[in-house]
Amino acid sequence: GQQLNQSPQSMFIQEGEDVSMNCTSSSIFNTWLWYKQDPGEGPVLLIALYKAGELTSNGRLTAQFGITRKDSFLNISASIPSDVGIYFCAGISGYALNFGKGTSLLVTP
């Protein structure tokens, strides 16, 4: 599969701050997914987006499916220490799941 461009690669923030990360692709996707992976664990789905322009929230998390279908962003508001982990975007085209390289988030109390 193709690799998505995910940025930033890492973030080091203080508790309470908002976080934003995004993914771009040269190809169109039908679905965008955002996952969080804790060390030694498999990825866990946070948000799924199915329509261009769709904006979806899950608690303190908000994600949007770009109008062009080639990008998506994830925002985390009022970060807390348990938000620490690696966040991956993933785009689905056909049956294939294509991953970004991940954003490593560190949150200090």
Next chain:
Amino acid sequence: GAVVSQHPSWVICKSGTSVKIECRSLDFQATTMFWYRQFPKQSLMLMATSNEGSKATYEQGVEKDKFLINHASLTLSTLTVTSAHPEDSSFYICSAPLEWGSGGYGYTFGSGTRLTVV
């Protein structure tokens, strides 16, 4: 919710031996299972796609004879790393496509297997 149970969570084996990793879909049927490999601080790399009752499809550069995949039932897919070497040490994760009642779909992942070959 639908869960993929992966076992073992970690394994240490001697060079030259084989290791089997199992992924079971709990409370749903997985006709397809994807196997990924992940190196430290890197993204997931798709190794192969297993299909129930037929041969697996391997990604370019993945050795079929080294990474044997079996998907004999709708709820079980296995990955066997044969004649393991230290360079096979990695984190292996399985994933199954899933549709949920609201009309959405996505992929659910196992908890991963940390393989260390010594």
